[in-house]
Amino acid sequence: MESRPVCEPCSAQNKPSVAVKLCSDCEEKLCGYCVDHHSKFKAFRSNHLIDLSAAGSRLHSSAKHCDVHEESLLDFYCSHHSVTCCRSCIPLNHQTCKEVLPIEVASRNIKDSTLLQDTLGDMDNVLKILTYLLENRDHNIKKFEDCEPVILKQVRKVKEHIMTQVDKLEENIIKDLSCMKQKHKTRINEEKIEITKLTTEVLEDKEQIEFMQEHGSNNQLFLAIQQQEKKEQAVKIRIEKMSATFFDTEFTFNVLKDLKIEFIGSVTETSTTCKFQHKPIKLEQAQANPESIKPITCIKLERELQLKTGERYNLTDIAVTNDNKLLLCNFDFFNTNLYIYSNHDRYATKIAFESRPYGVEIIPKDDMAVVTLPDEKSLQYVNTKTATKYNKMQTTETCFGVCTIKNNILLGGYGTIYMLDFEGTFLRKIKTHDLEDIKSIYFNANSQQVICRTRIRILGLTLAGDVVYTHNVNGESGLTLDREGNVYYSDETLNKILRLSSDGNYKLGIPNNDNVKGPNAIAFNESFTKLFIISRFESVQIYNCCESMNVIKNLLFQIS
Known part of the structure; x- marks a missing residue:
């Protein structure tokens, strides 16, 4: 028998009584007596009280x-x-x-806001896609049932020409067909279970949001929606993974032209990817209409950057500031400079260092960037607005790649990632067990993974150092992420920019990628409309990023 909720203020005074309501602001269960007194105090009059009998298990x-x-x-x-x-x-x-x-x-007017409507709308869209997947799986099973009599009719027609000898061969064909059908039915039923499970999770989350809309405070609803956004990233990844791994299978019977007694044909299976893509349509802010996130579908060469003449270049890293300044590290003994170009185009100035700069990362505040100086085992802060050098810090180890994570810096060393705070205090190190210099490094906030690259491999790691995935690559550097957490990397041998899914489990194609020449370091601008590629360590190519629009709307239209 379920225990009845107890009034917490009364319990604190050793006076047990049954609670009837919950104050969502105080987070305390109250009995009728305490509810009356709770409402008498001015400080508590605006608090939200939830009837426990109505709330049930949805608190x-x-x-x-x-x-x-x-x-x-x-x-x-x-x-x-x-x-x-x-x-x-x-x-x-x-x-x-x-x-x-x-x-x-x-959170003011959150219950009447577009944010709430878009959150619920996006959950409805997810549920609609999951429903479509279930129907698609059922339809594929029906294909098995529809094609089976066709195949068997063909088998019987062949049987007439080979008389009694065909009986044993027919038995083998039917057995193969049955095994194939059972195998794929089992696979599809497992896929249906996975879809149903995810559908249940989304429904529960939706019910929770709707319950908070009805019974919760604005603050609670707002925070619940914020938490839902994080869950949606995981849901999106799981749906995309379903898209890549689910296949439609059908059987056909291949009639052998030159009939032989020992063989009359075989049943073959053809699988095609059940392609679809989930794209949330929910707005990111309660009272605004920010630009929706669109996946990058291709890159197209716009032009080559006109570099400052009279310089010898060995460009190893590139970064783009929020105000569209382009930063280029020149790892050259005679020109140890960080070059700055304004508006992605015009040469503005350069910052000279005492040793060769290798990696550069924008610090997302105060117009600052950090540059690695591996020859002297140090870091150098620079102001990108005034083009001046600030503090220099020793790293004790030779480090190349650099990125920021909250208030900390990650450095790529020899088989090891070092974490420092902005003051240069060493915090921890992460062993990769890959004895190579880490030339590029990024932190994926969506998956909470560190993505690093050596000259032969890309590694996806947890902050504890556990390997999530590895991929072999060709070339010293070239690594970046888009806003969805997909991993982009250059391949010098293939002359391509390649892309991994955000979980690193599968590759995604990028069309119109043929003009890339000897790619090295790469970087997006803040709006992800341009991709900058260092070519053969001596030039910079600028590409426009093409983005698909209304992905989920198009999919829903196809479903309907």
């Missing part, structure tokens, strides 16, 4: 505390970064952001 506790500053409440929302944050996060990560709103302001 939801949204995360209210900051992941970084665990003692602080999530009191603010940054519209620029689309994240909730606490008061302590603002001076660290959102000092230059123009729209950092109190949760009360950001």
Whole structure:
């Protein structure tokens, strides 16, 4: 028998009584007596009380505390970064952001907002696609049933020409057909179970959102929606993986022209990918209409960057600032410079170093970047706006690739990744067990994985150092991510830019990729509309990124 909820204030006074309501703001269950007193105090009058008999098992506790500053409440929302944050996060990560709103302001009218409607709408779209998948699997099973009598009729027709000898051969054909059918039925039923499970998860999440819409506070609903966005990334990855691994199979009977007694034909199977792509249509902010995220479908050569003349180049890394400055590291003994080009086009200036700069990474605040100087085992901060050098820090080890993760820096050394804070304090190291210099490194915030590249391999690692995936590559450097977490890398031998899925499990093609010549380091601009490619360490090619639009709308149209 289910235990009845207990009033928490009364229990604290050793006066047990049955709770009838939950104060979602205080996160306490209250009896009728405490509910009456709760409403009498001015400070509690605006609190939201939920009837426990109506809530049942759908009570939801949204995360209210900051992941970084665990003692602080999530009191603010940054519209620029689309994240909730606490008061302590603002001076660290959102000092230059123009729209950092109190949760009360950001969540105002949330129940009537487009954010809620788009969240529910996107969940409906996911459910519709999952329903389509189930129907598709059932349809494939029906194909088996439809094609079987056709094949058997062909078998019987052949049987007439070879008389009694065909009986044994017919038995073998029917057995093969039955085995194939059973094998693929088993596979498809397993796929249906996977789809049903994911459908159930999405339905439960949707019911939770709808329940919070009806019974929760604005703050709770807003935070629940924010949490749902993280879940949707995982759902999207799982759906994309289904798209790549589900196949439609059909059987045909191949009649042998020159009939022989010992062989009358065979049943073959043909599988085609059940292609589709899920794309959320939900808006990212409660009161705004940001540009929707569209996957990159191809790259097209726009032009080659006109580099500063009179220089000897050995370009090893490239980065693009938020204000469209292009930074180029020149790993050359005679020209140890970081070149800066404004608006992706015009040479602006250069910053000279005492040793060769190899890697460069933008720090997402204060117009700063960090440059690796492997010859002297150090890092150099530079201001990209004033083109001046700031602090230099020793790394104790030779490091090449560099990226940032929150308030820390990741450096690629010899078979090891080093984590430092922005002040240069060593925090930890991650062993890769791959004894090569790490020339490129990125952090995938979606999967919480470190992606690094040596001259022969790409590694996907957890922050604990566990290997998630590996892929063999050709060339020293060239690695970047798009906003969906897909991994892009260059291949000097193939003269191609290749792409891995965000989980690293399968390759994705990029059409119109034929003009790439000896690609090395690569980087997107902030809007992911351009891809910059260092070619043969001596020039820079600029490509336009083509993006597909209305992916999910087109898919839903096809389904309907």
